[in-house]
Amino acid sequence: MKKQILLLLFCVVLLNACFVNRNLVSYEFPDAMSDEVRAAYTEQCDKGKVLFEINCSKCHYIKKGRRTLIPDFDQSELIGYEMRVMNPQHESEVREARVNAEELGLIMTFLTYKRKNATD
Numbered sequence: 400m401k402k403q404i405l406l407l408l409f410c411v412v413l414l415n416a417c418f419v420n421r422n423l424v425s426y427e428f429p430d431a432m433s434d435e436v437r438a439a440y441t442e443q444c445d446k447g448k449v450l451f452e453i454n455c456s457k458c459h460y461i462k463k464g465r466r467t468l469i470p471d472f473d474q475s476e477l478i479g480y481e482m483r484v485m486n487p488q489h490e491s492e493v494r495e496a497r498v499n500a501e502e503l504g505l506i507m508t509f510l511t512y513k514r515k516n517a518t519d
């Protein structure tokens with residue numbers, strides 16, 4: 400009986416560690432970035448993530464099995480102004496009146512620093 404309780408406790412701790420870890424590592428910042436700057440960027444990324452979900456996710460989610468992933472765009476794809484006007488879909492859906500420059504900047508920051516999807 401005691402063993403089972405210990406095992407259960409172990410599982411709870413393990414599960415908890417997984418979830419806590421996942422939350423902490425959702426962004427990848429350069430090692431040289433100071434804690435202060437990191438905190439500011441984390442805040443921007445959190446806002447960008449919400450804005451992405453509202454404005455972009457209906458077209459930009461990848462379904463992989465039961466998981467839903469946000470694509471890894473590379474730096475050349477993430478040029479805010481070009482991204483807005485170079486694509487006919489975006490001209491109507493990502494126009495200034497809908498996503499302003501500041502919001503687009505937050506989304507770019509989020510997409511730049513979000514942890515890359517595992518390749519498996």
Ligand code: HEC
Binds near residue numbers: 451
């Ligand atoms: C109505 C659907 C739609 C919405 C909404 C949308 N996109 Fe797109 N987006 C597309 C399509 C279609 C492409 C071109 C094909 C592709 O690369 O997936 C594209 C391409 C891109 C690319 C790649 C650019 C390139 O040069 O290939 C980026 C980055 C991007 N979108 C970001 C965003 C962001 C950020 C938002 C939200 C602010 C957004 N998109 C909203 C449909 C959409």
